[in-house]
Amino acid sequence: MEELEKLWTQISEELESQKKLNKNLIMDMTQTKYVNKFRKISTYETIGAVICFGAAIYIIAQFRLLDTWYLQLCGAFTVLFLIVLPVLTLQSLQKIQNINIAGSDMKQTLVSFERAKKRVLFLQRAGIYLSFLLMITILPVAAKILGKNKDLFQEAGLWYIYIPIMAIFLIVFARWGYGCYKSITNSAENILKEIE
Secondary structure (H helix, E strand, O other): OHHHHHHHHHHHHHHHHHHHHHHHHHHHHHHHHHHHHHHHHHHHHHHHHHHHHHHHHHHHHOHHHOOOHHHHHHHHHHHHHHHHHHHHHHHHHHHHHOOOOOOOOHHHHHHHHHHHHHHHHHHHHHHHHHHHHHHHHHHHHHHHHHHHOOOOOOOOHHHHHHHHHHHHHHHHHHHHHHHHHHHHHHHHHHHHHHOO
16 A cells, blocks of 8 residues: 555656646747747848948948038938937847746736837837938938938929838838737737737
8 A cells, every 4th residue: 555655656746747847848938939939020120220320320420411400400310210219129129039938927927028019019100100200301311421412402303202202112111010010929929828
């Protein structure tokens, strides 16, 4: 009888150990799956940030060519936009990507995720609206710096062509990009809710 109890205790302990191991494996796999949801978009955003930083550095290096106050204002806004928005976006993506699923309470994980998700989507919406302003400020800066030495505020004709074409492009691209962000964050949220 004692042997049977001993065997039963041993089997129970092994079963508990297996359960813990399985739970840890599932949590690790879920963490990996969750992080992978954001890896592709993080890569795109990093490449975009490098391009933005390069453009900002180029504008700063050529800032002396912006010889009127309104061109300088446009240049300053453009540089700020090209530096600040990518930094904030990368930070918010890193924060949402680094949520530790396995190491914390599920309720706290969902709260952290929801907060990070709201920030990511808010930054995307803010970026979309500010991009319309960037669309207006970057053309005169580019025309002045890229060697044409034109003051586009003095020439109205180009604005009638540029603004509608860029607005259509921006609307299509913004809807597509925001849709991708919503899809990825919703998919990540579903992963978290599956283990709840």
